[in-house]
Amino acid sequence: MTILEKSCSKLSCLIKEKVVGIDNEKMEIINYGLYLIITDNIKTLITLVIAYFLGVFKYVVLTMICIAVLRVNSGGVHAKTFFGCLIANNIIIYSITYLSIYLHNINKIVITAILLPICLLILYLYAPSDHENKPVVSKKQIKRLRVTSFSVLFGEYLIAYLFFSQSISNIIMFSTFSVAIAMMPITYKITKNKHSDFNF
16 A cells, blocks of 8 residues: 555545544545545646646646546546556647647648547547446436537537637647547557446
């Protein structure tokens, strides 16, 4: 058990002692939630510090936002460890950032014509793509997440096409593509991720 896991466990036990009605099951949920919140903040901070020193801070922030807004609704794979997640996230984020800057001369229409149909097809086939640790638990939730996923996707492409420079537009569009790839069954298989066991 890592230092962070031990700290979260101690904090969860303290919450259980101080708050009435917290049983062992609820304590485990609290412990897992604390761990996710703390590790996500640490990973975000590391990524942003690196971005600042590389001089691409605003691009990286935009990439992270674009990925998060779509991914929270559409789902996708997750790395199994803290360092695995940190490394994978940074590879994806910085690949998108630098590729978007490098391809600043390509017309928006070309990138949209290539990426948007692919993203639409993947979302149609697989959204929402849940995970065993973040299950989709009802048909109502599926419908809501699907509608929101398509709305966000169209919204991001519309914003990218109408309002921003090519580099910024590229970041928005490439971010949606990275989320779509994370939803595909082959990506689940390669990363040894699993969907939840809920059946409807």
